[in-house]
Amino acid sequence: MSFQQALSGLNAASKNLDVIGNNVANANTVGFKASRAEFADVYASTVMGTFSNNIGIGTKLNAVSQIFTQGAISVTSNPFDVAISGEGFFRMDNNGSIVYSRNGQFHLDANGYLVNANGLRLTGYAADENGNINAAAPQPLRLTVSSIEARGTTEVVQGAVLDSRSPVIDRATTPFDPNDSTTYTHATSIAIYDSLGNTHTLSTFYVKRGPGEWDVYTALNGTTTPDPDDPSLPSVHTLFFDAAGKIDLDKTDSRGVFNVRVDGATLGTGATDLEFEYNLVATSQTGQAFSNELQRQNGYTSGRLTSFTIDENGVLKANYSNQQSRAQGQIVLVSFVNPQGLVPAGGNNFLETMLSGTPRLGVPGSSNFGTVVSGALEDANVDLTAELVNMITAQRVYQANAQSIKTQDSVMQTLVNMR
Template identity: 50%
Template sequence: MSFQQGLSGLNAAAKNLDVIGNNVANSGTVGFKQSQAQFADVYANSLTGAGGANVGIGTKVALVAQQFTQGNITATNNPLDMAINGGGFFRMDNNGEVTYQRNGQFQLDRMGFIVNPTGAKLTGYTANASGALLTGAPSPLSINTADLTPQITTEVNAVLNLDSGSTPIDAATIPFDMNDPDTFHSSTAVSVYDSLGNAQTLQTFYVLRPPVAPATIGAWDVYAANDGVPIGYVPPAAPVTVASLSFNTSGILQTAMPIAPAVGVPATAAGATSPFPVTLDFTGSTQFGSAFSVNTLNQDGYTSGRLAGFNIGADGMVLGRYTNGQSAILGQVVLANFANPNGLQQLGNNMWAETATSGNPLVGTPDSGSLGVLQSSAVEDSNVDLTAELVNMITAQRVYQANAQTIKAQDAVMQTLVNLR
């Protein structure tokens, strides 16, 4: 008689209870993946070959398999928290050792690196000074808090409607004077920025001139001033135009003149590049029978700015927001996936390590290949179904009791044999 079956059943049931207890204990652990004890039957080898009437000698734990199913996503107030919706793991640098995790609870350390609670650094693609991603080997991500470098204005895009009903002004009799509104029809103003990021006001003035034969429609002369100082001439010298706009009989800007020559704008601040060329682009402007209007007035420069905040997109892009209204790419989070996630070695602290069984990591950006998308200001909850685990606990307890009964029955049979006379 053998107690082997009952003993193996007790061990298996105890192991199952251990797994269930670990699942229950980690039901509140962010990014935790529940485990499942998987069992196999055990048979003794026969010296005479296979037989059809062998009695098994019990059971054993074949594998404790983690279940990499998606957990619920819960919103948080930390912009650095991230949840993976789909496949993949965060790739971490733990003092040179690469580890992987699903827990997306992150914060900044004193050096500006994005780290988890144990200090391991989140890796990804870093950005250079111009905002271009360095998509080579992933490296630890940090938030660059330096001021955003100012950008000098190089182009002003103005889409206007000039009133075709305006009365032409003859320059010979009424010369242009920026301080006399009777010498021009309309004007605009836009802030432009020098090489140091200092704002200046670039004004443009529009004057309809009488047609010159054989033309039947007059052209619009454009004059400019910077912070109230005329550009291109010094009074009382004759005013100088910076552009001339001609329209056809349908009020459409002539295609040969959508962009005016670059205007040399003098800088008003010491130390800045002066003058700096600014191209005036009037593409899309019209001359219709309606009042003067400004439909678009944009320029491509900006002053310096301090980092006001940042957010992480679904594709892992870390975008910084600055006080000057601009944004810049600070880096991109990468994810890694494996052909066999169950082959990963569990290290504790919500981390896994690559093994030969797991296969090589497949590293890429979120929402590419088999990798999921990121959700910022959120975390992935444990995927433990607490109700199911409590039911499994009851079942495992009954299995333990049943195996104990088989040992008790074997003991009773043996006692009977011992008592034979």
């Protein structure tokens, strides 16, 4: 029986060395998860069952389990490299079949798909032409490298702080003139865009007409915008403020939001009519110097693609030369109730099984899912120091079992030599 025990020990130590050797060999494999050999003792079964004085007949390899601990994250120079920090697997499309991986070494193929070294496509949620993510069903992520078209301004928001100490300018004696600074109290400007992406300067003039009463005039490229009802007159809107300096929407023209329209023919660019909503609700009046606290508009000129970025929530954004960015998709992650039940499929991929449970989809940063780090990769979680110590231990176990065979052989030789 000692021969059988020692032989099983030799086999077990050999298997253990195989597992350790595989871990060491993959110490530089991105996203690799180390394995460990798990053993069980073996007892001979009898008709009468087992008793407390039974002697085992050796050991056997019970399982080789993956260790899904977090690997260190290393920074790379590839913006498409992605590391998962926390729980989750990448969902990869292998010609219609789905596999899972922690290897985030991705690049664009000739068709614009994000793929790994084996050509498997990374899946996620697609985005529409306006950058809105459609979280209906995951599909292979495809990036477009086309330029972004110009967008004409449709909204301008202005939030100035007007100086209540400024002197009143009488309408009758001092009519407004954009070229005469004595006819207005404050002025500011912002760049806006027509339908072709051409830049125009929108100037806003504030004229104090009385306590808590201000007229607002606008001019485009130095020319006062006309009144929609009488183009011979400049367009003017009156703002009223309460004792606290807040805008009084009940008295203020159009409740602080009015439309500005400029005939396209006067733009001189071939663009369509420029019409936008001008929001002055955030304007206030205080006893301090004039300041422009809030100013924004939603138009932009055309732009060419300059780069791609991936944020911690897995949103892939295309960045353009006009300082705009637009989402082109979002990476999805997958988690399992029992990751130990996954089956290695080679190429740093895993397959789901009945033991792993069904995959649960989610986006990076959501409940129970880790975040992603772009321009970085997850190293193998192999501890080389520990593996080398385990290798020495396994070697000694192998030698000890070999010694058991040698000792048993010596005992048998003694018996054979007895006369």
